[in-house]
Amino acid sequence: MNFIKRTLILFGLVAFAAPAMAQDQQATTLDELLQQVREARTEAAERHQERERRFIEARDEQQQMLDDARRAHEREEQRRDRLSRSFEENEEALTELNDRLQVRMGALGELFGVVRQVSGDAQGIVRNSIVSAQMPGRGDMVARLAETRALPSIDQLENLWFLFQEEMTESGKVVRYPTTIVRADGTREDVDVVRVGVFNTIYQDKFLRYLPETGQLVELGRQPAGRYQSMAGSLYSAEQGSITGMAVDPSRGSLLALLIQTPSLGERIQQGGPPGYVIIALGIIGLLLVLERLIFLTMAGQRIKAQVGSGKPNPNNALGRVMGAYAENKDDDVETLELKIDEAILKETPALEARLGAIKIISAVAPLLGLLGTVVGMIRTFQMITLFGAGDPQLMADGISQALMTTAMGLTVAIPLVLLHAVVAAQSKKLIQILEEQSTGIIASHAEKQK
Incomplete structure (x- = not known):
């Protein structure tokens, strides 16, 4: 095994050095080849040692860099933890502030709506003030x-x-x-x-x-x-x-x-139309007749009362003229004298009751004319409805006004005339009653004298 390893190393060195040797020169002998191999081996060993030295130095630097990177990583992890906690705290604070903002924005929004509404109302008030x-x-x-x-x-x-x-x-x-x-x-x-x-x-x-x-x-x-x-x-x-x-x-x-816009008296009279004018004319005539009767009967009553207290007949009053008839016929019998005095009273009665019938007729005719005006006004109203429909009340107002005003005018004339007629008739009846009482007393006195 050692031989193989050495052989492989040798071949590696030879292979590694071959380019270098090829670059320098080619060996011609085994000694030269051996010398070149040695030199290449020495040079390769030196390069290997240099590479190893550089590798060791690089390894130490890499370890230092690794340690620095690990320390930086730890710092960044700590910073990450701090930022995470700060983010969570900020999220909670932001949620709370957002809720508070929503509440306040709701109050401000309600205030804004109220202010706009109040301002709109105030604008109308100030504008028309x-x-x-x-x-x-x-x-x-x-x-x-x-x-x-x-x-x-x-x-x-x-x-x-x-x-x-x-x-x-x-x-x-x-x-x-x-x-x-x-x-x-x-x-x-x-x-x-x-x-x-x-x-x-x-x-x-x-x-x-x-x-x-x-x-x-x-x-x-x-x-x-x-x-x-x-x-x-x-x-x-x-x-x-x-x-x-x-x-x-x-x-x-x-x-x-x-x-x-309330109609004046003249406008109300105009609303009555022709029936209203006739009613007013009759009312004026009736009032004049009543006034004339009141003046006449008042003066006649004063004269009659003065004659009652005087024994001498005065022809300027009805009782005096009745007493004058007695004085002219006092020698007649009672029946004849009674007829003469009744005749004298009958002569005085028309003057005392004059124009009372006209007043009564006017008081009865006035509401009938008012009813006539009402009918005429309603006819006009229905004609307007027939022509233009009932959509516009102003078209019917003229006829309705005439219908109502003539009725009111007729009653306005009739009611006071009826009351005044009662007063005048009562006063006339009172004077005639005085004449009858006095004539009855005269006849009774005359009858006693004849006995």
Whole structure:
């Protein structure tokens, strides 16, 4: 085995050195060959030792590098553990902060929604408020806040709160300030107006209406009833610190708009149409007849009472004329005298009962005319329904107004005339009863004298 190994080594060395020898020179003898082999063997051994030395050095360096790598690996593993723990801690903190953020974002989102809703409501209030006529531009901030997509700032919230506070404060003030108004004829005029809270604005005895579209105060083309204008005039001319009555519109214009649309007396009469005019004419005639009868019967009653206390007949009253008939026929028998006195009473009765029948007829005809106007109005209403359908109530309003107004006018005329007729008839009957009592007494006295 040793021989084989040596032979293999020798052949290896020869093979290894062969290129070198080939490069130098070729041996010509065995001694030269042996010398070349020795030299090659020595050189190979030296190279082998050098390689071994380098390998050992490299091995030591690699071991050092391996140790360094292992130490670096340990450090990185420790760093990995630290980072893992830090990552887990950060994950827990991040989860907690995310939950807290969601809660706060929910509260802020709810706040944002409430602020936008309140700003929208405030925008409508400020836009239609008559305070804006005195303080223009108040609604710009609210409009921006209502349309914003971002969370409101503290300043914006404070401005919104201040706006509500200002509106509430101004609602309790009566303020006079100069401004430009538009009169009913379209002309502009610089005047001092009086603002009653957030309810009404007046100039002298005229009510004004605020137009949010143009920011102007416009005089109403049609004013409310006279009592409201009188209160407005009293307030406008009142001194500072004084107390005066004033009608306010808590609906900020809605009630006033409905109030000025209420038909006046003349318009209601026009709604009655021809039947209504006839009813009014009959009512006036009836009232004149009643007035004439009351005056006549009152004066006649005073004269009759004066005649009762006087024994001498006076022809200026009914009882005096009856007593004059007795004086002319006092020599006749009782039956004849009674007939003469009855004739005198009958002559006086028509004057005392005159025109009572006409009053009674008017009081009965007035509601019938009202019923006629009702029928005519309903006929017009049904004609409108036939032509245009029942979709638009305004088309039927004219006929319904006539139907209702004529009935109301007929009853308005009939009820007082019936009562006044009863009063006049009772007074007339009372005077006739006095005449009959006095005539009966005269006849009785005459009968006693003849006995």
